[in-house]
Each structure stands twice: as structure tokens, then as C-alpha cells.
Amino acid sequence: MQVVSGPRQVGKTTLVGQVLSRLDLPSVFVSADEPTPGDTAWIAAQWERGRLAAADAGKAGAVLALDEIQKIPRWSEAVKRLWDEDTRAGRPLKVVLLGSAPLLMQRGLTESLAGRFEVIHLPHWSYPEMRTAFGFSPDDYLYFGGYPGAAPLAGDPVRWRRYVLDALVETTIARDVLMMTRVDKPALLRRVFDLGCRYSGQVLSYTKMLGQLQDAGNTTTLAHYLDLLSRAGMLTGLQKYAAQPVRRRGSSPKLQVLNTALMTAMAGLGPQEALTDREFRGRLVESAVGAHLANASAGGVCQLYYWRERNREVDFVLRADRRLVAIEVKSGRPPHALPGLTHFARAFAPTRTLLVGGDGIPLKEFLEKPVEHWLGP
Structure with missing residues (x-):
């Protein structure tokens, strides 16, 4: 699982969108920003879309990108449960999480997702x-x-x-x-x-x-x-x-x-x-x-x-x-x-x-x- 984090408006969403458009893999890109979902059921529903795309693609799998994930209460617990289910089932679903609130992203990652992610830090532009x-x-x-x-x-x-x-x-x-x-x-x-x-x-x-x-x-x-x-x-x-x-x-x-x-x-x-x-x-x-x-x-x-x-x-x-x-x-x-x-x-x-x-x-x-x-x- 990749986590893309950094300050506001340094191009996180744009970068991931460009990368997904060039991949030879099916992808699902959704944002928790507009409209703001109420609970973790939204995450589960989007995750299922990613699973269906991965199943249709066969061994190559698919990519699920969830933007502004920190806006959903208890997001990290839901992601942990779904990720562990996929790991046990051997599903070829690759997940990218994006967040513009480093404080909340860091808290969720350290509390629930230890050992399951790689952080890609996007700094201010040089x-x-x-x-x-x-x-x-x-x-x-x-x-x-x-x-x-x-x-x-x-x-x-x-x-x-x-x-x-x-x-x-x-x-x-x-x-x-x-x-x-x-x-x-x-x-x-x-x-x-x-x-x-x-x-x-x-x-x-x-x-x-x-x-x-x-x-x-x-x-x-x-x-x-x-x-x-x-x-x-x-x-x-x-x-x-x-x-x-x-x-x-x-x-x-x-x-x-x-x-x-x-x-x-x-x-x-x-x-x-x-x-x-x-x-x-x-x-x-x-x-x-x-x-x-x-x-x-x-x-x-x-x-x-x-x-x-x-x-x-x-x-x-x-x-x-x-x-x-x-x-x-x-x-x-x-x-x-x-x-x-x-x-x-x-x-x-x-x-x-x-x-x-x-x-x-x-x-x-x-x-x-x-x-x-x-x-x-």
C-alpha cells in the first residue's frame, strides 16, 4: 500500500491522476472530499469497486486510489480490515491513499497500519x-x-x-x-x-x-x-x-x-x-x-x-x-x-x-x- 502525503496543494492528486492514466492497469480513483461521506461504509463500497476491477483484470490486478481519506472518521481501521482481507485472499488489488492533512494521516498510519504501507512524501515545489x-x-x-x-x-x-x-x-x-x-x-x-x-x-x-x-x-x-x-x-x-x-x-x-x-x-x-x-x-x-x-x-x-x-x-x-x-x-x-x-x-x-x-x-x-x-x- 502506498501513502502519498504532503502539504496542501503541492500536486498530490494531480500526480496520482497522471500516473494512473499512464498505467496499463484498470484503476478506480475516488475522493472523500465532495460530497463528504459519513462513515467507513463509503470506504468499503469503493474498495469493492476496486476488487471487482482487479477480478476482471486477472493476475495483473487493478489500482484503487482513495483521495482525502483522512476526512472519514476511523478510516485507518477500515483500511486495515479490508487490506488484511485482501492479503489473506491473495487479491491483486494495489491501493494508494492520499491525504492533505499530514497530522491526521500520520496518526492513522501509526495507530492501525503499521507495517502495511510505504510513504511517498511530496514536499513544496523546488x-x-x-x-x-x-x-x-x-x-x-x-x-x-x-x-x-x-x-x-x-x-x-x-x-x-x-x-x-x-x-x-x-x-x-x-x-x-x-x-x-x-x-x-x-x-x-x-x-x-x-x-x-x-x-x-x-x-x-x-x-x-x-x-x-x-x-x-x-x-x-x-x-x-x-x-x-x-x-x-x-x-x-x-x-x-x-x-x-x-x-x-x-x-x-x-x-x-x-x-x-x-x-x-x-x-x-x-x-x-x-x-x-x-x-x-x-x-x-x-x-x-x-x-x-x-x-x-x-x-x-x-x-x-x-x-x-x-x-x-x-x-x-x-x-x-x-x-x-x-x-x-x-x-x-x-x-x-x-x-x-x-x-x-x-x-x-x-x-x-x-x-x-x-x-x-x-x-x-x-x-x-x-x-x-x-x-x-
Whole structure:
């Protein structure tokens, strides 16, 4: 069983539909979105359609794709029962599950379907994908980010911003987070999201966050809400790199959006204003690099951290197996000395140290290549 998961509107449904249209197998593709089914009887009915198609096809079998499966209460229990029945009977039915609520999908998979599925994670679109599909330049990608559904509106930034805020941000928070898991302070969660967009690329202690949010919550609540937003594919809090895992978990988070479109839409700045403002552009550049790395990390390519010791800092630290890569990002011409990279290299002996921007690797070149390339052999 394949499970296709990822943030909203990154093309999960479109991708599966295209793959099914090219397969030389019969398929059944149905969505639990419209109209919304009431219970697991709908799953059983669609599964039976898939079984009939598989029986008619003989040994080759058929494919059943169920979209927005998380909208049906107790979906994972029904899928487990039906899948196990087919396994025992030897039915050649291949199943694909799609969901736009990673929080609920993950819960259902771990609670009922352990050992029965393979996850295919679809991240936000990369710069090469947006360039190929929509002709984006590096500056377009910095501002408009990696939402393919919003890209056709790039010629009208006002409409584009409303689309991102209403169809992506609000829908994700209201339907994928607040309706799918317990959140005692919804207004605080929204403010945490706003804070993460405003301070993307910066290290902020939970105590300082509470001061910024002017809320009587506690640091545990903030950490939980940041985790919810991360699993919803919106923004994350990177941990500080340390040799001992326990020291990583106790660190202040570095806030990082997973799509720079969230930064620009929330800031309310037009493309020219955002890209000519030196400080804001610098934050966009670092956040674009961070989003490129964080989306790869979410897909299991590597682990992603930052590092700071007193006034010395490394923007991003990648770890994959025994490979360790330190990355510093500069949007302008950097100084000749890079004390953060120097001290990190002395302390941890990384496999590679990279400078992105300035006199180092051009931003365009860094974003064009997959993260595996920068990890090295």
C-alpha cells in the first residue's frame, strides 16, 4: 500500500491522476472530499469497486486510489480490515491513499497500519520545478515560493497574496490543524504562525516568543504548536546541533518557513518592495535555502540543524549517516573571515563547509541541485 502525503496543494492528486492514466492497469480513483461521506461504509463500497476491477483484470490486478481519506472518521481501521482481507485472499488489488492533512494521516498510519504501507512524501515545489512549469526566475521563486496552484496568479500579486492567505494558510490552519487535533488556544497557534513567518531565519527562545506573543501560555504549549505547524507543512523550528542528542532537544528553535510564499504573503509587501529591501531580501535568501534543506529533511534525506556558540553561528548543519555539512548563507558580499564556519570546523570536523551567496555558491546554483548533491558521496 502506498501513502502519498504532503502539504496542501503541492500536486498530490494531480500526480496520482497522471500516473494512473499512464498505467496499463484498470484503476478506480475516488475522493472523500465532495460530497463528504459519513462513515467507513463509503470506504468499503469503493474498495469493492476496486476488487471487482482487479477480478476482471486477472493476475495483473487493478489500482484503487482513495483521495482525502483522512476526512472519514476511523478510516485507518477500515483500511486495515479490508487490506488484511485482501492479503489473506491473495487479491491483486494495489491501493494508494492520499491525504492533505499530514497530522491526521500520520496518526492513522501509526495507530492501525503499521507495517502495511510505504510513504511517498511530496514536499513544496523546488526552484527547478517552478522554473520548468511556470518560467520562474530566482527572484520569482524567492517571492512567490513553491506553490504551483498559486503560480498562475503571479502576474497579479494582490490576487496571488489573497489566494495564498485564504486558500492555503487559512485552510491549512482551520481544516488541517484546528479541526484534526486538539488545540486549546487557537488564537495563540495563529500568532505562533505569524511569528514564525516574521522571524524566519532567526533563533528565538521560547521565553522571547512568549514576550512577543503577549500570552499567558507556557513554553511547552509553544513547542507543541510549532510542532503542529511543522507537521502541517508550514514552518518548523530547527534544533541546535550538538554532539549529544539531549543537548539538541533543549535548545532554542531557529524558525524556518517551508515555503517563502508564506513570508511574503504574511508581510504584505509587493514583489519590488520585498526584493529591493536589503534586510527583507536577505531573510528571503536564507529562508529559501533553509526551505530547500528542510523539505529534503522532511522527506528523510538528512537531518537539519543550526549551530550557535556565543556570537559565532552556522546557518544550517546537515547530517546524513556519517556525513556532516555546515552551510553559511550570505545575500551580499561576505567578509573574508567566516568565524562561525571556522569554529564549527574545529569543533566537529565536518565533511564539507559551504558558503552560499556572496563569493560562494550562487543561490541559483544551490537551489537547482538536490540536497543529496551537497551532502556529497
